[in-house]
Amino acid sequence: MDGGIEVEGLRKRFGATQALDGMSFVVRPGRVTGFVGPNGAGKSTTMRVVLGLDRPDAGRALVGGQPYRSLAEPLRRLGSLLDAGALQPSRTARNHLLWLAQTQGLPPSRVDHVLGQVGLADAARRRAGGFSLGMRQRLGIAAALLGDPPALMLDEPFNGLDPEGIRWIRALLTSLAAAGRAVLVSSHLMSELEGVADHLVVVGRGRVVADTGVRELLDGVAAGRVTVRTAAPSAAEEVLARAGAEVRSSGPDSLTVTGLTGEAIVARLTGNGVPFAELSSHRVTLEEAYLELTRDAAQFRASLGQEDQETREAGR
Ligand SMILES: Nc1ncnc2c1ncn2[C@@H]1O[C@H](COP(=O)(O)OP(=O)(O)OP(=O)(O)O)[C@@H](O)[C@H]1O
Structure with a gap:
């Protein structure tokens, strides 16, 4: 698929844990795809496999039709945010991005462009070590945007952000998708994706539980x-x-x-x-739709820690 991300039959085991158990979905250009599921559902592992950081036991992941590791200029094809804490604290924001740009053969002009895009122009010459979590997230997103890639993959970008920061990321993601990019954004909280995700890939225990458009999901749940x-x-x-x-x-x-x-x-x-x-x-929130969607999935209830409740209900 041109510009998008494809994940096909991924399996990955860590010791006794089957982290990925046949994970398959596609992230299409022009929309924000929310990647949702409880802690431990396999979201980060999937993203690490896409980036070639973890090797799957089976299956494959493609970026613009090719494995990430085979891409000649990866930052121009896929921008990612995996761990916003992974910074050299003594470097200024600008130097951090300049260093990244240099390693990827990107012009320094891109650095100032993305610093402006994420609202960090005024803090560009401050050390990243002194940044708040929100500023680190912005810097991580700036790095993801550096190569002006057609696809973006952000792991929990809302983590630790205040409402203003959340609003800002939502608006940015919406504009990136409106410009034709494929955007994958993970969260373990459905509410964070409210108003921003066009499509949802809901996962539990290493596989896809639901793959659906948000509008049709909300309409279906609200019906009647x-x-x-x-x-x-x-x-x-x-x-x-x-x-x-x-x-x-x-x-x-x-x-x-x-x-x-x-x-x-x-x-x-x-x-x-x-x-x-x-x-x-009735106006349905994404949170309600999510609960409805996953109500019948036994694996999901277990993932959400409701096994005790099920047992009690069964004993009634
Ligand atoms: N390097 C590793 N070694 C051992 N187990 C791992 C490793 N990486 C992930 N796991 C396990 O694989 C499962 C999936 O983890 P993963 O981090 O992909 O989930 P997640 O959906 O991203 O969760 P979270 O929302 O907490 O980030 C978990 O049970 C996790 O403990």
């Missing part, structure tokens, strides 16, 4: 759900449940209702004298 705001949630729940709806509390004065149309809900509540203030189609 109505949020009802009411000052009498208990009465409303009783009336609507009696009419065959599935009703869940979604706040002190709101219910999420499935199985009845908006008109039917209004008719039942009005007919039974239950007051309500507002009806709206």
Whole structure:
């Protein structure tokens, strides 16, 4: 695939741990692909294999159709952020990037360009050792952008960032994808990917659990759900449940209702004298969609540490 990243049947074992167990997916140009799964699901290992830092027991990973290690000018093909802490602390931000640029035959003009792009122009001559975590992440992203590559792969870029930093990265990733780049960004928190991921590759225990567009995922989960705001949630729940709806509390004065149309809900509540203030189609967060998506995946529940709950439920 031109410019994208392909991962095919990757398997990797570390001692007793099967870190990758048939991991396969593609990262297409022009969109942000979120790579999500609980701690230990195999995200970092996959990225290390893509970069040729770990050798898979089976399978292959390609960048723009070729193994990363065979690329003549890798930074021009794939930019990556694996560990933002991996810096020479005594070097200034600018010198760090100049050194990288030199090793890859990139012009120094790119250094000033990417420093501006990540908002570090004013800190360029400060030592990276004194940088906050957020500034280190920015510097790591600057390094990933140095070769102006068509593909980017960022491991947990939101880690440790304040809300402003998170907003900034989201906007940057969106603009990079809008410019036609393939962008893979990992996170163990679905909420971090809210509003930025166009596509999701959800992983658990070394393999893909779901590979889906975000819009279709959210639409599918939201379908047929109505949020009802009411000052009498208990009465409303009783009336609507009696009419065959599935009703869940979604706040002190709101219910999420499935199985009845908006008109039917209004008719039942009005007919039974239950007051309500507002009806709206349910807005699904990525977090909710993620839980829904993984609800039936036993391996996932286990990964999320809910084995105890399952056991309790089974014993009921
Ligand atoms: N070098 C290694 N030696 C031994 N085990 C490893 C090594 N690298 C990864 N693992 C194990 O492989 C599994 C997958 O780890 P990996 O770091 O790829 O997961 P992850 O999805 O990136 O998790 P996190 O969100 O915590 O970064 C884990 O059980 C981890 O302990």
